[in-house]
Amino acid sequence: xxxxxxxxxxxxxxxxxxxxxxxxxxxxxxxxxxxxxxxxxxxxxxxxxxxxxxxxxxxxxxxxxxxxxxxxxxxxxxxxxxxxxxxxxxxxxxxxxxxxxxxxxxxxxxxxxxxxxxxxxxxxxxxxxxxxxxxxxxxxxxxxxxxxxxxxxxxxxxxxxxxxxxxxxxxxxxxxxxxxxxxxxxxxxxxxxxxxxxxxxxxxxxxxxxxxxxxxxxxxxxxxxxxxxxxxxxxxxxxxxxxxxxxxxxxxxxxxxxxxxxxxxxxxxxxxxxxxxxxxxxxxxxxxxxxx
Numbered sequence: 155x156x157x158x159x160x161x162x163x164x165x166x167x168x169x170x171x172x173x174x175x176x177x178x179x180x181x182x183x184x185x186x187x188x189x190x191x192x193x194x195x196x197x198x199x200x201x202x203x204x205x206x207x208x209x210x211x212x213x214x215x216x217x218x219x220x221x222x223x224x225x226x227x228x229x230x231x232x233x234x235x236x237x238x239x240x241x242x243x244x245x246x247x248x249x250x251x252x253x254x255x256x257x258x259x260x261x262x263x264x265x266x267x268x269x270x271x272x273x274x275x276x277x278x279x280x281x282x283x284x285x286x287x288x289x290x291x292x293x294x295x296x297x298x299x300x301x302x303x304x305x306x307x308x309x310x311x312x313x314x315x316x317x318x319x320x321x322x323x324x325x326x327x328x329x330x331x332x333x334x335x336x337x338x339x340x341x342x343x344x345x346x347x348x349x350x351x352x353x354x355x356x357x358x359x360x361x362x363x364x365x366x367x368x369x370x371x372x373x374x375x376x377x378x379x380x381x382x383x384x385x386x387x388x389x390x391x392x393x394x395x396x397x398x399x400x401x402x403x404x405x406x407x408x409x410x411x412x413x414x415x416x417x418x419x420x421x422x423x424x425x426x427x428x429x430x431x432x433x434x435x436x437x438x439x440x441x442x443x444x445x446x
Contacts, residue, residue: 175330176202176224176251178231186236188212188243194224196331197362198318199343201252203391204231212236212243219391221257223347226363253318253333255347256391265410266312266401267368267428268421269352269382270301276421277302278413281383284353287334297398299413301382307375309355309382310423312401314431315342317364318349320357323376338376342366344386345431348399353383367432367440369423 177193194200203221206214212234214220222231234243270276281298319333319341333341333349340352340360357373360366375382386399402410404427405419413419425441432440 176200176249178202178204178249180234182242183233186242188234188236188245190231190233192224192229192231194226194229197226198331199226199316200224201255201347201389202231203250203252203256204247205249206245206247208244208246209234210244211240212245219257221252221255221391223255250392252389254343254349254388256389258347258388260346260348260388260397260399262399263402263410264313264346265404265427265430267310267423268301268403268405268413268419269310269312269372269384270303270421271308271310272369272421272423274307274421276419277417278415278419279381280415281381284383284385287336287351287385296385296396297400299384299386299400301384303354303375303380303382305375305377305379307382309352309372309374311342311366311368311370311372312350312384312403313342313344313368315344315350315366317341317360317362317366318343320360320362322356338379340372348386348388351383351385353385354379354381367436368428368430 175194175196178190180188180190182188192202201221202224203219214234216232236243268276279300279302281300284296284298317340321337321339323337325332325335325337334351336353338354338356340355340357342350344350352372354376355373356376359371359373386401387396390397400412403413404410404422404424407424429437429441
């Protein structure tokens with residue numbers, strides 16, 4: 155199987171965030187510079203794209219395209235400096251928000267952990283349907299990965315990230331905060347700006363806005379379910395396309411591969427892999443405990 159992105163063209167119900175979730179504002183300084191900021195009203199990070207047009211009496215010096223991750227609450231953005239030989243800056247701009255980073259370059263060789271208890275034996279499986287992920291809309295093309303499982307099997311994080319949604323047996327809360335329409339699913343924003351969704355998982359271990367680490371317990375397989383589904387994806391800039399990603403998993407201390415549905419794997423969570431996205435302090439605190 156080639157490690158490629160699969161582009162999806164679809165009218166997505168929850169691909170972007172309604173305007174009220176992010177408020178962009180600007181103020182003029184005493185020198186006539188224009189200072190931009192944004193307020194993210196969601197309880198999770200969002201990615202803001204600003205596209206300027208018709209700039210007068212100023213220049214936009216930030217790298218293009220301008221995309222910035224907004225933490226919940228207030229965020230400083232940038233300053234448009236006034237041309238001292240001209241009048242007040244004038245401009246038009248457009249904004250769009252995304253749930254994942256639409257411009258990040260994904261390392262397709264990054265090693266994911268098999269998300270089950272170390273030492274257990276698992277089989278990968280082909281995922282043949284993701285009904286309901288986008289509500290009533292059907293995707294023309296998508297890629298997902300799965301594992302055979304039993305109700306109550308523990309599920310662990312395959313990678314570091316920030317929890318952005320925990321959906322139980324019934325979908326609750328404000329629909330504008332939903333990442334999909336699935337029940338019993340956990341969605342995590344990963345450090346490279348992609349999203350991973352763990353389907354058929356119930357959890358009392360994690361909550362929205364919590365930072366989690368590779369190898370950390372997320373929850374367990376829901377009653378009456380016999381598989382774990384994984385979707386890893388990111389938005390595309392300026393379009394409705396999604397890029398779906400099939401990861402490589404750690405299968406030994408020094409080996410990774412795209413899993414083969416014909417093989418049985420013994421789960422292992424090496425500290426060398428778990429610590430890839432941890433700070434030195436986090437390694438001492440988290441991996442130090444695991445060695446005891």
